[in-house]
Amino acid sequence: MLHRESGFYKTDYKSDMGLYRLPISRFAAFGMLVLFFAVAPLVLSEYHLTLLSLVAIAVVGALGLNILLGYTGQLSIGHAAFMSVGAYTAANLANNFDLPFLITLPAGGLMAAAVGVMVGVPSLRIKGVYLAIATLAAQFIIEWIINHSPSISGGVQASIEVDRPTLLGVKLDQPAELYYFLLIVAVIAIIATQNLIRSRIGRAFIAIRDQDIAAEIIGISVFKYKLYAFAISSFYAGVTGVLYTYYLGIASYEQFQLGVSIDYLAMIIIGGLGSVLGSVLGAFFVTLLPIGIRLAMEEIGTRFVEHDVLAQVISQLRQILFGVLIIVFLIVEPDGLNRLWINIRNYFRVWPFSY
Amino acid sequence: MxxxxxxxxxxxxxxxxxxxxxxxxxxxxxxxxxxxxxxxxxxxxxxxxxxxxxxxxxxxxxxxxxxxxxxxxxxxxxxxxxxxxxxxxxxxxxxxxxxxxxxxxxxxxxxxxxxxxxxxxxxxxxxxxxxxxxxxxxxxxxSYWSQAAAAVQFAKDKLGGSLKGKKIAYIYYDNPAGREGLPVLEKLAPKEGFEYREFAVPPPGIEMGPQVLDITRRYRADFVIAQLFGRAPSVALKEFKRAGFPLEKIVGFVWAGSEGDIQAAGGWEAAEGYNTIQFAGVGSxxxxxxxxxxxxxxxxxxxxxxxxxxxxxxxxxxxxxxxxxxxxxxxxxxxxxxxxxxxxxxxxxxEIKDFTLGGLLPPLEITRQDHEGGGWVRIFKVGKTGYVAETDWFRAFRPEVVELLAEEEKAK
Structure with missing residues (x-):
């Protein structure tokens, strides 16, 4: 007889605070780790590993923004600027002081966190779209400063070439090595966020998001925790910037412009605000969907017309389709992919006795 | 379902x-x-x-x-x-x-x-x-360096063969690519005896009235080199026209002189006289x-x-x-x-030799050291109905540009 759980029943606080609410999630998490660490590099080609690498980078950035917007409720559209802070910090440290990524990676994050705290100060007085504009200003100010400070940006080109990361004397330049490098950072980011959210800090964030006055009354220092949120979120962004820098071999402010901030916003809104899994799903979705659409259209289209004729149509159609799909997904499930997944899960949990 | x-x-x-x-x-x-x-x-x-x-x-x-x-x-x-x-x-x-x-x-x-x-x-x-x-x-x-060198040469030819005591305004889109022409001007200014001043246009480059007034009224430039992108070239043309500056004395870099830019600036008649640098031939x-x-x-x-x-x-x-x-x-x-x-x-x-497709391509000479192919450009002027070739394929101040490359290499 197959036994199934019939609900969340907890008998003590310890199990209520557990990382995994059900045994199956522990198995699922373990399965995912095996899949991405052991199976994927063996089975997938370099091309697909590249896709996963890009997703892994995006996951870290999306988690950071989700901490700020999804959990603390502070809208930021300067996320890409914090990435550039991390990127240039790491690039300068790696080139000028010959430091390994084990130092430059957290250093880039910390520098971004420091800048993030400064940008976060207006959040103490303003909310919502007003804060969005303040962070937009930060995006432009940081861009301008990098662009006009040769000591930061490495000269008139505002781009610094960085060598591939090395670990224990091994240069990580093979696609699989880079993939592991990015994957490990992404997994650490996921676990860290998951735990952060369950901690006092995370609960304070959520309290501020839900009702900041009430949060203050129950004894949460809104001042402190809002700045924490900015610092942690910017730390993630900075790390994302460092990852981009090592992955592409160059830090260039043109990779971190306003459009990128919007892309990350799109990721967490599509994925699901205030959800770790949502950030991951959103990163997958926004990174892979345009590629999937293109491949599907190429697959279908080349049966009817020549490639160069098709190319004119594809790029336009892809934009439309991407936009439409986002709208459709959000209409079907306004709470994002995370909620969609929960619905699927709940459906199958009681299947076939759904009533 | x-x-x-x-x-x-x-x-x-x-x-x-x-x-x-x-x-x-x-x-x-x-x-x-x-x-x-x-x-x-x-x-x-x-x-x-x-x-x-x-x-x-x-x-x-x-x-x-x-x-x-x-x-x-x-x-x-x-x-x-x-x-x-x-x-x-x-x-x-x-x-x-x-x-x-x-x-x-x-x-x-x-x-x-x-x-x-x-x-x-x-x-x-x-x-x-x-x-x-x-x-x-x-x-x-x-490259932008070669273009800047060519622009200086062009200005020299247009201003009667000498740049002694002349003033050149470099108006540029304020990003790394925009600034790239500056080292060339810096190098050539003492050699050719001209002075230059830089005028930055902040992105997105759709507002440059003050810079243009500065160039035409206060600085009183003899020649303008424009390194602009996107909407900026057409805005610049309109502003210079409004300020009464002769468009014949402006030369734009390669991303500032397409048909789209000219149309956006009010059409061929409005933009007549403006010079554009091209790395591939224009016209049909x-x-x-x-x-x-x-x-x-x-x-x-x-x-x-x-x-x-x-x-x-x-x-x-x-x-x-x-x-x-x-x-x-x-x-x-x-x-x-x-x-x-x-x-x-x-x-x-x-191995690419003598390959110009009837003038569409410059006489490229790509070597193991020089992947730029020699830095050839051609300048076309905006005529009443279309582009008019102002020069043949040419390159200018090549030794200075090569020298800059060597300096850049050393700095790395």
Missing amino acids: RLLTTLGAAAIVASSIAGTASAKDIIIGMMCDRTGPTSVTGTALCPGYHDYINLVNSKGGVMGNKLVAHEIDHEYKVPPAVEAYQTYKAEGAVLVSPYGTPMVYALVQKMREDKIPGTSAGFGSAAAGNGERYPYMFPIAA DYPVLQEIRDMYKANGSEDPSAMKYTAYYNRGVFQAAVHVAAIENAVKAKGGSGDITGENVRDGFY
């Missing part, structure tokens, strides 16, 4: 990601920006590229080997460009064409590791012309373009609409032509076999 549809859609997307194209032909990876912030260029350039490739294929390809130009639109974003590059690599492309400065930067290291050559006509830093440092990246077109009066038109006619279709935008369309033809020439040399070296590698194609670039 709704659930099943969603899962089904996801399965289709997933399965299409898993499947990659296979082909035995010579594959060129061609990135494009038909959408995104720079789409005005891509929508004219990419058709030009395809048309030339189709023309070559219609004549039997390269020594019997068919060319396949796989276009992927990256929306001028870096991650899609990285993905596109990996697609090309998986398909066995022997040549890629990254589009846009950030993408060139993001891929240059990977291309060197994978030994796949690529071109970056009109993008990236001037230092990328250094073939020893970037063995697999070929700018093939005049080239034999190769006639061949393309004939090809369309033979197929019973009309001329492609992108052909009207000759500045960018011709650049697409230019890029394709240089690519095909390099591939042809590689195939020749292999005795006519289409089984070539990226390294073969790279060597093919060095």
Whole structure:
């Protein structure tokens, strides 16, 4: 007889605070780790590993923004600027002081966190779209400063070439090595966020998001925790910037412009605000969907017309389709992919006795 | 049911990601920006590229080997460009064409590791012309340094053969590419005896009344060099016109003089006199373009609409032509076999000789040191109804530009 759980029943606080609410999630998490660490590099080609690498980078950035917007409720559209802070910090440290990524990676994050705290100060007085504009200003100010400070940006080109990361004397330049490098950072980011959210800090964030006055009354220092949120979120962004820098071999402010901030916003809104899994799903979705659409259209289209004729149509159609799909997904499930997944899960949990 | 549809859609997307194209032909990876912030260029350039490739294929390809130009639109974003590059690599492309400065930067290291050559006509830093440092990246077109040198030479010719005591205003879009002309001016100013001043236009470059007034009223420049992008060139033309500055005394860099810019500035009559630097010939009066038109006619279709935008369309033809020439040399070296590698194609670039397509291309001379091909430009003036050639293909102050390259190399 197959036994199934019939609900969340907890008998003590310890199990209520557990990382995994059900045994199956522990198995699922373990399965995912095996899949991405052991199976994927063996089975997938370099091309697909590249896709996963890009997703892994995006996951870290999306988690950071989700901490700020999804959990603390502070809208930021300067996320890409914090990435550039991390990127240039790491690039300068790696080139000028010959430091390994084990130092430059957290250093880039910390520098971004420091800048993030400064940008976060207006959040103490303003909310919502007003804060969005303040962070937009930060995006432009940081861009301008990098662009006009040769000591930061490495000269008139505002781009610094960085060598591939090395670990224990091994240069990580093979696609699989880079993939592991990015994957490990992404997994650490996921676990860290998951735990952060369950901690006092995370609960304070959520309290501020839900009702900041009430949060203050129950004894949460809104001042402190809002700045924490900015610092942690910017730390993630900075790390994302460092990852981009090592992955592409160059830090260039043109990779971190306003459009990128919007892309990350799109990721967490599509994925699901205030959800770790949502950030991951959103990163997958926004990174892979345009590629999937293109491949599907190429697959279908080349049966009817020549490639160069098709190319004119594809790029336009892809934009439309991407936009439409986002709208459709959000209409079907306004709470994002995370909620969609929960619905699927709940459906199958009681299947076939759904009533 | 709704659930099943969603899962089904996801399965289709997933399965299409898993499947990659296979082909035995010579594959060129061609990135494009038909959408995104720079789409005005891509929508004219990419058709030009395809048309030339189709023309070559219609004549039997390269020594019997068919060319396949796989276009992927990256929306001028870096991650899609990285993905596109990996697609090309998986398909066995022997040549890629990254589009846009950030993408060139993001891929240059990977291309060197994978030994796949690529071109970056009109993008990236001037230092990328250094073939020893970037063995697999070929700018093939005049860098901003070469353009700045040519602009100074042009100003000299226009101002009566000497720049002694003259004032040159350098108005530029305030980003790294915009500033790139400055080192050349700095170097040439004492040599030629002119003074210059820089006038930055902050992005997005649609507001430059103060700068133009500064140039025309306060600084009273004798000549203006404009390094602008996007909407900025047309705004600049309108402002200079309003300020009563003779447009004959303005020369714009390569991204500031397309038909689109002139139309946006009020049309040919309004912009008459403005000089533009080009690295591929403009206008439709080239034999190769006639061949393309004939090809369309033979197929019973009309001329492609992108052909009207000759500045960018011709650049697409230019890029394709240089690519095909390099591939042809590689195939020749292999005795006519289409089984070539990226390294073969790279060597093919060095063999390109006397290949100008009836004036559409400059007399490129790509060497192992100089991937810029000599830094040739041609200046066209805006006439009443179209471009008028002001100069022939020329290059200026080449020793100074080469000197700058050496200094840049030393600084690294």
